[in-house]
Amino acid sequence: MAILxxxxxxxxxxxxxxxxxxxxxxxxxxxxxVDVMNGAxxxxxxxxxxPFGQIPYIDDDGFILYETRAICRYIAAKYPKSGLxxxxxxxxxxxxxxxxxxLTNFDPSASKAGLQLWIKxxxxxxxxxxxxxxxxxxxxxKKLDAYEAILSKQRYVAGETITLADIFHLRxxxxxxxDGSESDNIMNRASRPNxxxxxxxxxxxxxxxxxxxxxxxxxxx
Amino acid sequence: xxxxxxxxxxxxxxxxxxxxxxxxNVPYELIPxxxxxxxxxxxxxxxxxxFGVVPAIDDDGFTMFESRxxxxxxxxxxxxxxxxxxxxxxxxxxxxxxQAVSVENNHFDEPAGELFLQLVIKPMRGxxxxxxxxxxxxxxxxxxxxxxxxxxxxxxYLGGDILTLADLFHLPWLYGLTEKAKLDLVTSRPNxxxxxxxxxxxPAWQAVKDGA
Numbered sequence: 001m002a003i004l005x006x007x008x009x010x011x012x013x014x015x016x017x018x019x020x021x022x023x024x025x026x027x028x029x030x031x032x033x034v035d036v037m038n039g040a041x042x043x044x045x046x047x048x049x050x051p052f053g054q055i056p057y058i059d060d061d062g063f064i065l066y067e068t069r070a071i072c073r074y075i076a077a078k079y080p081k082s083g084l085x086x087x088x089x090x091x092x093x094x095x096x097x098x099x100x101x102x103l104t105n106f107d108p109s110a111s112k113a114g115l116q117l118w119i120k121x122x123x124x125x126x127x128x129x130x131x132x133x134x135x136x137x138x139x140x141x142k143k144l145d146a147y148e149a150i151l152s153k154q155r156y157v158a159g160e161t162i163t164l165a166d167i168f169h170l171r172x173x174x175x176x177x178x179d180g181s182e183s184d185n186i187m188n189r190a191s192r193p194n195x196x197x198x199x200x201x202x203x204x205x206x207x208x209x210x211x212x213x214x215x216x217x218x219x220x221x
Numbered sequence: 222x223x224x225x226x227x228x229x230x231x232x233x234x235x236x237x238x239x240x241x242x243x244x245x246n247v248p249y250e251l252i253p254x255x256x257x258x259x260x261x262x263x264x265x266x267x268x269x270x271x272f273g274v275v276p277a278i279d280d281d282g283f284t285m286f287e288s289r290x291x292x293x294x295x296x297x298x299x300x301x302x303x304x305x306x307x308x309x310x311x312x313x314x315x316x317x318x319x320q321a322v323s324v325e326n327n328h329f330d331e332p333a334g335e336l337f338l339q340l341v342i343k344p345m346r347g348x349x350x351x352x353x354x355x356x357x358x359x360x361x362x363x364x365x366x367x368x369x370x371x372x373x374x375x376x377x378y379l380g381g382d383i384l385t386l387a388d389l390f391h392l393p394w395l396y397g398l399t400e401k402a403k404l405d406l407v408t409s410r411p412n413x414x415x416x417x418x419x420x421x422x423x424p425a426w427q428a429v430k431d432g433a
Contacts, residue, residue, distance in 0.1 A: 051368045051371055051372060052324075052328060052365070052368055063313060063316075065316050065317075065320055066320060067319070067320045067323035067324060067327065068323075069319070069323050070316060070319035070320040070322070070323045071316075073315075073316070073319045074312065074315075074316035074319065077309065077312050077315060077316070078312060087309075089294075089297055089298065090283060092297065093283075093285055093290060093293070093294040093297070094285065096287070096289075096290030096293050096294070097285050097286060097287050097290045099290070100287035100289055100290045101272070101287060103326055103327075104287065104326075105272050108331070143272070146271040146272050146273075149271045150271060
């Protein structure tokens with residue numbers, strides 16, 4: 001059986017999301033870098049596999065899949081004992097609720113502010129807009145107040161055990177902290193101790209720490 | 222005890238849940254939460270849905286929110302034999318379904334929803350349209366539907382050979398944009414047109430399209 005191939009970018013946020021889940025489940029994979037700077041992801045040979053022209057996608061022994069959350073769910077489904085997707089019906093429903101909350105309430109503002117903050121931090125010459133960043137962070141503050149209410153009653157976003165829904169927050173959750181200091185940023189506000197507790201636990205996980213310098217081919221764990 | 226939907230009859234997400242109830246013949250009681258009166262931001266409602274949007278559900282004491290997970294829960298609980306969500310034991314069909322659900326959420330929902338806001342909601346409220354924004358959104362949505370056209374040329378539905386929730390999730394915005402905003406998104410795209418014609422003529426959608 002061929003090793004799982006992850007077509008993406010070493011520093012790309014969505015590639016990192018998939019790599020984190022692969023690491024959580026100790027799945028060996030090969031990173032094949034896509035030359036995004038030179039538009040490789042928009043060429044016909046690439047669009048055959050990912051018709052929206054984005055990274056990443058995977059080739060798992062001939063099975064092609066794109067959309068990072070779908071990829072992460074596929075990998076977790078192959079390892080059901082991990083509990084990253086609960087199977088008991090009500091636990092599963094609450095997992096789906098939390099995964100949807102990440103998508104509809106966290107990602108829109110976190111990704112838009114986070115991407116610009118990351119560009120600024122890395123010193124890239126891509127243009128950024130401080131007002132856009134501020135507006136999205138303001139939206140995110142209100143969303144995180146709701147997260148505080150949820151996380152004051154349970155340890156993780158779907159309940160008492162960690163699931164994919166928590167892990168999906170990681171990349172942009174980190175990026176938005178670039179607008180503050182180590183101890184005082186949007187994920188670490190004193191007024192939201194439960195969000196801070198949850199966030200700091202997530203970023204200490206080995207699967208997150210493994211690719212701090214960028215995603216790389218991982219064949220052994 | 223009937224399945225309770227706390228929602229607003231014309232709301233997109235409330236209709237999305239009602240649609241799946243109809244598909245599965247699950248009777249429901251709609252408990253109105255008035256958006257114009259701001260009832261979705263009232264403290265009693267925020268206890269049900271901390272983000273202050275509709276709908277939320279109560280199934281004999283089990284409560285949850287977010288319309289797409291509610292749809293999945295409905296199929297899991299009441300959809301014995303339903304193919305609206307693939308059997309989890311079929312890992313490949315499930316992965317393709319999840320890919321299609323993710324596409325709807327990441328590529329379609331935002332531009333479609335904002336276009337509806339600009340072209341239908343704002344005029345209703347007497348607010349001016351942002352023409353530049355509309356141009357950008359139309360360009361984005363059209364480029365996404367071009368990809369849909371390619372995908373649907375090779376398979377009948379977004380997840381593969383079988384109709385699933387991933388297809389049905391598109392209905393509220395597509396109906397709104399084609400019927401209320403009068404946008405022509407499908408005539409130049411024969412495969413999208415074929416697919417939309419099929420999903421929009423389902424009796425379950427016809428029953429709730431103008432109000433849950």
